[in-house]
Amino acid sequence: MAFPKKVIIREVGPREGMQIEEAPVSTENKIRIVDMISECNFPVIEVTSFVSPKWxxxxxxxxxxxxxxxxxxxxxxQCVYLNAKGIERAQATGKFDLEGVLQITASETFSVKNTNLTIDETFTKMDERICTLNEFNIPVHTIAVMTAFGCTYEGDTNPELVIQLIERSIAKANSFGENPKHILLGDTVGWANPISTxxxxxxxxxxxxxxxxxxHLHDTRGMGMANAYVGLKMGVTHYDSSVGGLGGCPFSGAKGAAGNIATEDLVHMCHxxxxxxxxxxxxxxxxxxxxxxILGRELPSKVSKGRSLNSYRRIASN
Amino acid sequence: MAFPKKVIIREVGPREGMQIEEAPVSTENKIRIVDMISECNFPVIEVTSFVSPKWxxxxxxxxxxxxxxxxxxxxxxQCVYLNAKGIERAQATGKFDLEGVLQITASETFSVKNTNLTIDETFTKMDERICTLNEFNIPVHTIAVMTAFGCTYEGDTNPELVIQLIERSIAKANSFGENPKHILLGDTVGWANPISTxxxxxxxxxxxxxxxxxxHLHDTRGMGMANAYVGLKMGVTHYDSSVGGLGGCPFSGAKGAAGNIATEDLVHMCHxxxxxxxxxxxxxxxxxxxxxxILGRELPSKVSKGRSLNSYRRIASN
Structure with a gap:
């Protein structure tokens, strides 16, 4: 239980935020947003998704x-892709650092609704996923568990189930000679609380x-920053967040529900x-x-609203 | 370091929120808001201030x-009053449970700007305050330290200074035979972080x-809920908050800056x-x-925005 000296914050707003944003954002503005974020010296930015435009x-x-x-x-x-076609499209651009992610959803209901696959079917398909990654020489980098803390359909996720899902995923990866170094715990709809975190x-x-x-924390129920604090206190070194708190609650239909935790609030708290x-x-x-x-709306982050206070300034020397 | 079984949440929105709200709120609506809050079974509501309408x-x-x-x-x-005139006005209504508060501000600059008194002058005037309370048979209930964690003018408050100010205030109270039972730590402009809390x-x-x-926490820099979590973890049993996160950052001139932590987010996290x-x-x-x-604007609380998810429901049995 000790704070890390340094954390890696991945900015997911351009991908996760833009995917949900109601008003259309022009390609030009999307590019501008990525470039502005780059200028802030982020270690990782998730830029876009190479998925079917139909979906x-x-x-x-x-x-x-x-x-x-x-x-x-x-x-x-980074970018999101779901299959060989997506990898080909992403690689063709020559702009991405492609990393292999094996994704599994802890809630059966959420899994079926979001991916059209049960948990067991996801594991069956995982072989194909790893083969595809191997073909493209992309090492398996991350096991990602969606709804790792719970979801609106099934309530709390049993943490023992999450451990089992990670075990199975790592075993799959190992059987292909892969050894993922990262485990992403996705609080996909903001269900985590400080105790479950x-x-x-x-x-x-x-x-x-x-x-x-x-x-990967969302602030749907206002506990995102408290959960991030718990993670920091426990030495967790990698966080996903979106600039301004862009985005919403995916697949929930909850209009106005909060998105990812806001990057500037997280950065400020870290400092x-x-x-x-x-x-x-x-x-x-x-x-x-x-x-x-650009969006013509206020974003929910707090530090950005208090910026005329200059209250963030004193941490500039950190 | 253990969670309390039960906490007392004081709703301060009708007073602290309405004082700052830009759009005028009619008296009728103010009454309606207090009544609606009462129906939610709050232990304490701060209703209004009997202060000079000039200020x-x-x-x-x-x-x-x-x-x-x-x-x-x-x-x-409860209500706010600053002098005998205020007490008389509040008592004349017959509606309040008057409690004696001795208020001191830890930041010299903030103290002068907000009360026109230095810290030492505040202590000099404290005798008069206690005498007035005695005259009206109001026991000294609370020592309240404003900007207890810091402010935009002076940065971090030294916690040793806060301890000294509380010591001096309690000594004053004791010298009049009073023994305040509560110590309010006011994060007046949202300066606290989990470590300083x-x-x-x-x-x-x-x-x-x-x-x-x-x-008494504000969410100006997005750490209000993380700070509340730290308080809960340490067994603190009393919290101030405002419904919806009503209000703003007092005396800061920061338009749009966040107000008190939102009551529903706090209640939800507690549950x-x-x-x-x-x-x-x-x-x-x-x-x-x-x-x-009534206000014609969205309030910043998160749980209220996700309410179509019904994600708060499962805690109804708590």
Whole structure:
């Protein structure tokens, strides 16, 4: 139970936020947003999704966004893809650092609704996924568990089930000679609370002390920052968040429900706790302001609203 | 370090929120808001301020609000007053449970700007305050430290200074035969972080284990809920919050800056952590919706936005 010295924050707003945003955002503005974020010195940015435009029409311009944004040397650029076709499209752009993710959903109902596959079917398909990754020479980097803490259909997820799902996924990966280094715990619809966060993170740390946990938190029920604090306190070093708190609650139909935790609030809290992020907070607050202008709506992050207080300034020296 | 079984949440929205709200709210609506909140079974509601309408014009209708709202037998109704005149006005309404508060501000600059008194001058005037309370037979109930964690003018408050200010205030009270039972730690402009919260709460608990701490938290920099979690984890039993997160950042001039932590988010988190509040969350979420209608703006609380998810429902049995 000790704060890490440094954390890796992955900005997922351009992908996860833009996918959900109601108002259409032009390709030009999407590119502008990625470039502005890059200028803040993020270690990782998730830029777009190479998925079927039939299912995710807002990502239909993935190639154009990829062609347009500027790669910064210190930043890793990621994208989402679901199959060989997606990998081919992403690789063709030459702009991405492709990483292999094996995704599994802990809630059976959510799994079927979101992926059309039961949990067992997901494991059956996992062989194919790993083979495809192997074909493209993409190592399996991450086991990602969606609804790892619970969902609106089934309530709390049993943490023991999550451990089993990770075990099975790692065993699959190992059987192909792969050894994923990261375990992503996805609080997909913001179901985690500080107790369940502590419990699941603790169990994963005990079982796989050598692997890095990525906490993917949503703020749907207002506990995102408290959960992030618990993660920090337990030494978790990887977090997903979205600039301004872009996005919403996926697949829930809850209009106005909060999205990912806001990057600037997370960055600010890390700096307050003496944890380095490498991210330029002052620049980031200006990015939020510009994105609010592009979207024509206020974003929910708090530090950005208090910025005229200059209250974030004192941490600039961290 | 253990969660309390039950906490007392004081709803401060009708006073602290209405004082800051930009759009004028009619007296009728103010009364309606207090009554709706009462129906949710709050232990304590801060209704209004009996202060000079010259300084706080939004509270000029304090008598009318007092005359109009309905007292519920299980609820304690509080109000703010600064002098004998205020007490007389509040007492004349016959609607309030008057409690004696000795207020001190830890930041010299903030103290002068907000009260026109230095810290030393505040102590000089404290004799008069206690005499006035005595005259009206109001016991000294609470020592309240504003900007206990810091402010935008002076940055972090030294927790040792806060301990000294509380010491001096209690000594003053004792010299008049008074023994305040509560210590309010006011994070007036949302400066606290989880580390400073833990440090100051710990010091106050160590020094006065027999007294109850009231945590008055703002969410200006997005850490309000994380700070509340730290307080809960340390066994703090009293919290101030505002329905929907009404209000803003006082005296800061930061337009749009977040106000008090949102009551429903706090209530929900408590229930998630197995801590009882006695408050009817489902009713409260409907109150937020109605207040949003009255104000014509969205309030920042998160649980209220996700309410179509019914994600709060499962805790109804707690």
């Amino acid at each position: 995710v029409p807002k990502m239909a311009d993935a190639e154009k966004v990829a062609a347009g944004f500027k790669r910064y040397p210190e930043t890793e650029y 502590e419990m699941l993170v603790g169990k994963v740390q005990d079982r796989w002390p050598e692997k890095d946990i990525i906490l 307050e706790l003496g944890i380095s992020t490498g991210i330029d907070l002052e620049k980031l607050l200006k990015v939020t302001e510009k994105i609010e202008g | 706080v014009p939004k509270m000029a209708d304090a008598e009318k609000v007092a005359a109009g709202f309905k007292r519920y037998p299980e609820t304690e109704y 833990e440090m100051l709460v710990g010091k106050v608990q160590d020094r006065w284990p027999e007294k109850d701490i009231i945590l 998630e952590l197995g801590i009882s509040t006695g408050i009817d969350l489902e009713k409260l979420l409907k109150v937020t919706e109605k207040i949003e209608g």
